[in-house]
Amino acid sequence: MHTPLVFIDGDQGTTGLQIHARLHGREDVRLLTLPADERKNPQRRAEAINSADIALLCLPDDAARQAVQAIHNPAVRVIDASSAHRTTPGWVYGLAELDSGQAERIAQAKRVSNPGCYPTGAIALLRPLIHAGLLPADYPLSIHAVSGYSGGGRAAVERHEGSSAQQAPQLQMYGLELAHKHVPEIQLHSGLAARPMFLPGYAAYRQGIVLSIPLQLRLLPGQASAEQVQACLERHYQGARHVQVMPLHQHGPAALLDPQALNDSNDLRLALFANPEHGQVVLTAVFDNLGKGASGAAVQNLDLMLAAMRD
Known part of the structure; x- marks a missing residue:
């Protein structure tokens, strides 16, 4: 053979x-x-x-x-x-x-x-909601993400692990010209009709991403509830080997998100945090930028x- x-x-x-x-x-x-x-x-x-x-x-x-x-x-x-x-x-x-x-x-x-690394998390969160009609394709989206410095390639790794590592920044935002090369990929494969705003950053740890997308429920068709958004993600990823959808969190102190939680794996963890009083939710993804x-x-x-x- x-x-x-x-x-x-x-x-x-x-x-x-x-x-x-x-x-x-x-x-x-x-x-x-x-x-x-x-x-x-x-x-x-x-x-x-x-x-x-x-x-x-x-x-x-x-x-x-x-x-x-x-x-x-x-x-x-x-x-x-x-x-x-x-x-x-x-x-x-x-x-x-x-x-x-x-x-x-x-x-x-x-x-x-x-x-791409960032698009993996953004598209995984957005596409099911847009496809199901829960999120308008022209919603004014803002996507924020922080990656480990390995996402910056060899130069960033050397900056944080080389002889001048003590001078490396603990956190730096970039892409502030709002023209990051991942944006067309996110827009196309999510099914967005409008260009999202994307604000990435690198932090002083080697690998792992935490990505978040805030939503106002009053701007969703029929003012969809957090429970409906959660159910949509659960349906889409039912049986998916490498995607975990965590239970909806909307009561009591929210859990903290560790960007390094899934390092050295090919898994993607999605979670929805909601504040019913204010009608706001945040979609989140945690995964390894070198893995998934x-x-x-x-x-x-x-x-x-x-x-x-x-x-």
Whole structure:
């Protein structure tokens, strides 16, 4: 029986290293990586990607586009962890829990674009509500999220773990020009008709995300209740292996959210906090930006493809 050959292009970056670690020791795949002196050789990279059954691209956006353009073998399947193709027609969006048919679309796809870390949490919260008609597609949304510094790539990791780590900021907000590259992805795959405001930040811990989206119930169709919003999320994710929907919290002191609670896992924890007196709710998501927000999702999508190849 043929053991699929998986090429990780960019296996020395943060996401690539994590994917490699997650696949290490598995006997259902053969891993192909290039020696250090060949990683930037276009000819060797092209040869490698065209020899693979599945290529995992852990590259900057431009390099990912170049890698795809170098493919001439029609049998090669691609999972792109960059943001290069997340809104590109013809690419399947790699969030398996997007709807009931998405896992099968990923399993059969030639081209899969892995979701961004922040969009994973935002879309997971918003899409079910918009699809069910509980949240207007033109609602004036504000999305706030804080990630561990590993979300900033090698430069951020060096800033917080290198010789000048003591000078690294404890918290810094960014994307204040309101033009973050994840916004079109969030808007498209959530089903939003209006561009949301997105305010991200990095904190002085390595990995993990807490994301929140406030809602005014009076602005929802029929002034939907917190219980209706909660029930919608529970229905959508019923039986989802990697998504937890916590019980509705609207009485007494609210629990604290730890952005690191699901580190080193591929799980996503959604929770709704409500204040009935004020008619306000906040949608929240906690997950690992290196797990469900990157390498974990890539391996989940790879496993869907591999299962389809075995059937």
